[in-house]
Amino acid sequence: MKNRxxxxxxxxxxxxxxxxxxxxxxxxxxxxxxxxxxxxxxPLAFRIAxxxxxxxxxxxxxx
Amino acid sequence: xxxxxxxxxxxxKRMAVVSVFYLAATxxxxxxxxxxxxxxxxxxxxxxxxxxxxxxxxxxxxxxxxEEQDEFFRMLIVRQSLIATGIALSAASIWGFLEQFAxxxxxxxxxxxxxxxxxxxxxxxxNKIQYGTAGECL
Numbered sequence: 001m002k003n004r005x006x007x008x009x010x011x012x013x014x015x016x017x018x019x020x021x022x023x024x025x026x027x028x029x030x031x032x033x034x035x036x037x038x039x040x041x042x043p044l045a046f047r048i049a050x051x052x053x054x055x056x057x058x059x060x061x062x063x
Numbered sequence: 064x065x066x067x068x069x070x071x072x073x074x075x076k077r078m079a080v081v082s083v084f085y086l087a088a089t090x091x092x093x094x095x096x097x098x099x100x101x102x103x104x105x106x107x108x109x110x111x112x113x114x115x116x117x118x119x120x121x122x123x124x125x126x127x128x129x130e131e132q133d134e135f136f137r138m139l140i141v142r143q144s145l146i147a148t149g150i151a152l153s154a155a156s157i158w159g160f161l162e163q164f165a166x167x168x169x170x171x172x173x174x175x176x177x178x179x180x181x182x183x184x185x186x187x188x189x190n191k192i193q194y195g196t197a198g199e200c201l
Binding site for chain 2: 025026028029032033041
């Protein structure tokens with residue numbers, strides 16, 4: 001699954017740690033999601049969508 | 064500096080406590096049990112204690128899987144444990160049949176958990192290679 005996490009984070013000038021703190025997860029989790037190594041659960045995907053104020057499908061796309 | 068989750072800190076404390084128990088139990092059993100003497104209830108009680116220490120290690124790992132709030136770390140621990148289980152059961156199966164047909168000598172069963180914990184290290188290495196992190200709990 002592809003995602004726009006890195007772009008959205010850069011637009012807000014957030015580090016991976018900043019985003020991790022907002023999501024209540026580890027920096028390693030953010031890194032793994034951002035690099036496509038790990039697909040988040042639906043509840044975490046909703047939290048990510050809420051943090052960026054966008055719909056899940058605007059952030060995550062099929063390969 | 065590594066920042067550990069609350070579950071990881073609890074896990075490390077449990078492992079330390081279990082280690083003290085395991086070492087004390089092993090030392091006590093080895094010191095007090097006379098291998099030539101008839102087996103009685105005290106011998107059995109002392110002999111089971113080191114095994115319970117190993118159960119404590121496994122319990123601490125299972126609790127970490129349950130208590131870890133970070134879903135990515137939780138996945139890493141589960142993956143690590145599955146790799147360890149696969150290695151230990153494979154080794155036990157192969158050795159068991161080799162032993163059955165007298166190809167190799169008998170080894171005590173307490174070595175299989177040791178192989179599991181060795182496999183746990185292999186699992187951490189596999190996580191590090193595939194995901195870039197071992198979960199920072201080892």
